[in-house]
Amino acid sequence: MKLSILSCAPKCYSTRRLVEAAKERGHSVKVANTTRLTLDLAHGEPDLYYKDSPIIRPDAILPRIGTSLTRYGTSVVRQFEQMDIYTPNTSAGIGNSRDKLRSLQILSRHDIGIPLTAYVDDKRDVESALKRVGGAPVIIKLLEGTQGVGVILADKAEIAKAIIETLHSTNQQVLLQKFVSESKGKDVRAFVIGDRVVGAIRRTAQGQEFRSNVHRGGKAEVIKLEPAYAEAAVRAAQIMGLRVCGVDMLESASGPQVMEVNSSPGLEGIEGATGLDIAGAVIDYIADQVKFPDIDIRQRLTVSRGYGVADINIPKGSKFIGKTIKETELRDQDVVVLTLRRGSSVISNPKGSRVLEADDSLLCYGRSENMKSLIPDNQPKKRGKLKPLPTTPVTEGTTL
Ligand SMILES: Nc1ncnc2c1ncn2[C@@H]1O[C@H](COP(=O)(O)OP(=O)(O)O)[C@@H](O)[C@H]1O
Ligand SMILES: [Mg+2]
Structure with a gap:
């Protein structure tokens, strides 16, 4: 595979190790300075230049975007995404995870432990928010x-x-x-x-x-991570849309609490403490995934006029309960069931013979008009306890 590592620090331990691991495996690897990649936008032809020349398309990129370059760096990654070049971490995932508030907001609707957190603008609201997070001593971030x-x-x-x-007086927002x-x-x-979690350390x-x-x-x-910690880490990564990441957790009395x-x-701490070839595992994963660029399924599937994706919940009393998917005749209405979510499990591409139960949730693709009639006006919003979709890629990638 042809891999480009986007990094402004070619000499740092992590970049060096990733380059070394890629070379050892016979891949062609380049480190591109993120700030020297420029974006060209033209009708139907998103492109990138490196310094003065158009880039030679890599099969995959591995973004290593520093905190000082989030905006530019995520724009570059987004451009690679538009060109259908595989990235294990999407621009949206990187952007969301960079902001501690945004990431906790996203995680908070799922069944994942996070530290109790408040975000306040008006100083008159600080005192009560402080109390709600348990009073002093308190963390300010x-x-x-x-x-x-x-x-x-x-x-x-x-x-x-x-x-x-x-901090507010200097325009700094805090949690x-x-x-x-x-x-x-x-x-x-x-x-x-x-x-999966490939290695874990405790920092003291x-x-x-x-x-x-x-x-x-x-x-x-x-x-050695307890299963609850490994599960929380993998789910947090999935929800954030990051396939290569470090999940930081506090060990609270009630179990794992994801902080960020x-x-x-960085690879130095984890490779040093575990003695594992984490860089090699990252490269092997990317090489396995290059055929499957991460795509925004909703955006892709709604480009055909009149078609879209929708979550159809099966409430108690629904006429669908006890019927098989085939018997619902959804297919005849031009609606395909992509996944069936039941409790905390997700069944991908469910068979026509699968019998529906109350509280199932069907992720469907099909004719919007027909799906609309299947969603009651007061469809209850399902909250929490939802398992994210598995990381299995949904469609095969475009030819690179
Ligand atoms: N709510 C908390 N309770 C106890 N310790 C915390 C809490 N939040 C952060 N810490 C400590 O501070 C460190 C840094 O916090 P973190 O949110 O990870 O910020 P950074 O992005 O700067 O690493 C953590 O690794 C942890 O040791
Ligand atoms: Mg941290």
């Missing part, structure tokens, strides 16, 4: 901090209020977060590739420090 910079532990409510007011005291100075980093802060980031002196040790999902996880 910048939305886009990294390496522990921008995470503060305020001992007293008065101090917390003063810090928030000060208030429950201080998970039982996890003080420790967190777990699970390295996720595809739908040194001395009085409560932040366990390696950049703050935290020490890393290899751990990192779309450019």
Whole structure:
């Protein structure tokens, strides 16, 4: 495969290891400085230039976008997506995970533990929000901090209020977060590739420090993840649309609490502590996936006029209960069932002989008019407890 690693740091450990692992496996690999890729937009012809020349299409890219380059970097990744070039991490996934508020908002509707968090604009609302997240001591976080910079532990409510007011006065938005005291100075980093955790470490802060980031002196040790932690990590990665990422979790009294999902996880700490060839696993995964560019299924499927995708829930009392999918005659109405969601499991391409039950949810593609009539006006919104769709690619990729 021809792989381009997008990175502004060709000499850093992670990039070097990824290049080495790709070469060892006989792939052709280049490191492209993200800032030197320029986007050309023309009718039906999205293209990219590297320095002065049009790029030679790689089979895949591996974005390693630094926090200082989120906007430009995600635009570059989006351009590769428009050109149907495979990326394990989508531009939307990178953008969403970069912002701590946005990522927690997205995770919060799913059955995944997260620390109790509040986001407040008006200083008159700070006091009650503080109480709702458990009062002082409380964590205050910048939305886009990294390496522990921008995470503060305020001992007293008065101090917390003063810090928030000060940050607001400089136009910095912050999160208030429950201080998970039982996890003080420790967190777990699970390295996720595809739908599995390939390695995990526990980081422990040194001395009085409560932040366990390696950049703050935290020490890393290899751990075997309990299934609940592995499950939370993989699901968080799936929900965020990231296939290569580091999921940071606190070990709370009630189990894993996901703090953030990192779309450019460093390899040094995890390879050093586990002794595993994580870079090799990343490359092998990408090589396996190049045939399946991540696509926005809704966007793709709604380009044919009059057709679309819809979630059709089967409420109690529905005429569909007890019928097989074939007997519902959906197919005759030009509606195809793509997946059937039942409780926490997802059945892809369900067979016509599958019998429907109350509370099933069918993800359908078909004639919008016909689907509309199947959705009652007051269709209840299903919340939480939903398992994300499996990472299995939905359609085969375009020829590269
Ligand atoms: N709610 C919390 N309770 C306890 N410790 C926390 C909490 N949030 C963060 N920490 C500590 O601070 C560190 C940095 O926080 P994090 O949200 O991961 O920011 P960064 O992006 O800067 O790494 C974490 O690794 C953890 O050790
Ligand atoms: Mg972190």
